Amino acid sequence: MKLASLDQLKLMLSITDTSQDALLNLFLEMVSGEIETYLNRFLKSEQRTEKFDFHTNINQMGTDTVLLKAYPVDLAKPLTVQFRQSSSDIIYYDYKINTDFFILEDDGIIKFIYHLPSYPPLSIYVNYTGGYAADINGVLACPDDLTSACLMQCRYDYMQRNNIGVTEISFQRELRQMTPVYDLLQRVKNMLDRHRSYAK
Numbered sequence: 001m002k003l004a005s006l007d008q009l010k011l012m013l014s015i016t017d018t019s020q021d022a023l024l025n026l027f028l029e030m031v032s033g034e035i036e037t038y039l040n041r042f043l044k045s046e047q048r049t050e051k052f053d054f055h056t057n058i059n060q061m062g063t064d065t066v067l068l069k070a071y072p073v074d075l076a077k078p079l080t081v082q083f084r085q086s087s088s089d090i091i092y093y094d095y096k097i098n099t100d101f102f103i104l105e106d107d108g109i110i111k112f113i114y115h116l117p118s119y120p121p122l123s124i125y126v127n128y129t130g131g132y133a134a135d136i137n138g139v140l141a142c143p144d145d146l147t148s149a150c151l152m153q154c155r156y157d158y159m160q161r162n163n164i165g166v167t168e169i170s171f172q173r174e175l176r177q178m179t180p181v182y183d184l185l186q187r188v189k190n191m192l193d194r195h196r197s198y199a200k
Contacts, residue, residue, distance in 0.1 A: 001044045002028040003035060003150035005139045012155050024158070031153045035146070038184060041108075041197045042070035043140060045131035047077065051086070052116075052124040064112045067199035070130030071108030077129035079103075081110065085121050092122060108197065149191040156185055 002025075009024050010016070036043045052066050073079070081095040095101055101112045108130060116124060132140040184192075 001032055001036070001134065002137070002139045003032045003043070003142055004028060004147045004154070005137065008147070009151055009154050012151050013158060024154075027154045027157055027161075028150070031150055031157060032140075034184060035150060035153070035188075035192060038189070038192055039196050040069070040199065041195075043131055043142065045074065045129060045133045045140075046070070047127070047129045049125055049127045052126070064115045066110045066112075066116075066124065066126065067197065068108035068110065068126065068128065068130055069197060069199045070128075071106065071197075072130065072132075073103060073105040073108060074129040075103070075105055078127070079129075080125075080127045082125050082127075083116075083122055084125060086123065086125075108199070143195070145191050146195060149188045152191075153185060153188045 006021060006024055006028065009028060010020075013024075015024070032043075042048065048070060050066075050068060079097065081097075081101060082091050083093040083095070084091045095112070097103065100114075101110050103110050110126065132142045134140050
């Protein structure tokens with residue numbers, strides 16, 4: 001899974017040959033994974049099932065709302081929202097879109113008409129497809145600012161590749177070296193924050 005293409009990164013680094021392709025692809029995958037973790041989301045489009053227990057992972061938006069961790073939600077694919085027990089095939093209630101709930105697909109938010117029940121061991125199960133589609137090279141069709149954030153971080157990591165993880169070293173009050181411990185750049189975080197999920 002990559003948020004930017006190899007050609008885009010090579011253009012940013014002014015690299016024209018293929019000798020660094022394997023290393024650059026490694027950086028693209030590594031940084032894309034770091035960004036996905038920071039965003040608290042699943043970025044690649046896949047079918048998945050999420051479980052919501054409102055006595056344990058209730059979110060700050062209340063008991064009539066669930067926050068999905070993969071979006072945008074593909075409403076052209078099957079979507080089921082059910083109230084059931086994990087170990088049973090018995091469905092106690094099958095929620096209907098636009099009747100029992102509506103969905104903000106670009107933000108991964110499901111808003112129910114009524115407050116949801118809390119009767120353990122019964123839970124809400126949402127089966128859906130969400131995230132950004134990938135091309136044949138595994139590059140996601142994501143917003144431009146996510147691509148820019150990935151490229152910016154990759155460029156920094158590539159240029160600092162021999163020093164990642166090194167902190168300041170001093171000897172007899174003489175500063176020998178100071179390189180930040182690896183983290184996403186603050187500018188990159190600022191770009192990412194508008195896409196961050198607060199789902200639990």
